[in-house]
Amino acid sequence: MKLSPQRVNKVKTKKIPQRMCLGCQESRPKRELIRIVRSPEGEFSVDATGKKPGRGAYICPKMECFAAARKSKGLERSFKSPIDKSVYELLEQQLNELPKAEG
Numbered sequence: 396m397k398l399s400p401q402r403v404n405k406v407k408t409k410k411i412p413q414r415m416c417l418g419c420q421e422s423r424p425k426r427e428l429i430r431i432v433r434s435p436e437g438e439f440s441v442d443a444t445g446k447k448p449g450r451g452a453y454i455c456p457k458m459e460c461f462a463a464a465r466k467s468k469g470l471e472r473s474f475k476s477p478i479d480k481s482v483y484e485l486l487e488q489q490l491n492e493l494p495k496a497e498g
């Protein structure tokens with residue numbers, strides 16, 4: 396049995412995709428963050444599946460990060476458009492409704 400040295404040396408490095416939270420500006424594994432998406436129709440929503448079409452931004456599933464993003468206008472900057480108060484209220488509501496993955 397021959398082992399090709401090239402094959403042995405090829406170490407698989409698993410790259411975990413990192414995204415920056417709009418609130419605390421910290422990079423975290425994508426799966427630990429919540430995706431906020433703007434649909435092609437211009438509607439904002441919390442994307443719990445990560446599969447909704449449209450442009451996305453990421454945030455920790457924490458109200459304090461959401462509040463920080465709101466205060467710093469991180470969403471506006473990320474989507475390059477003004478965001479209505481009602482959108483924030485809707486997103487806040489949707490964040491609150493997310494199942495908590497604690498424990």
Ligand SMILES: [Zn+2]
Nearest residue numbers: 416419455460
């Ligand atoms: Zn955060």
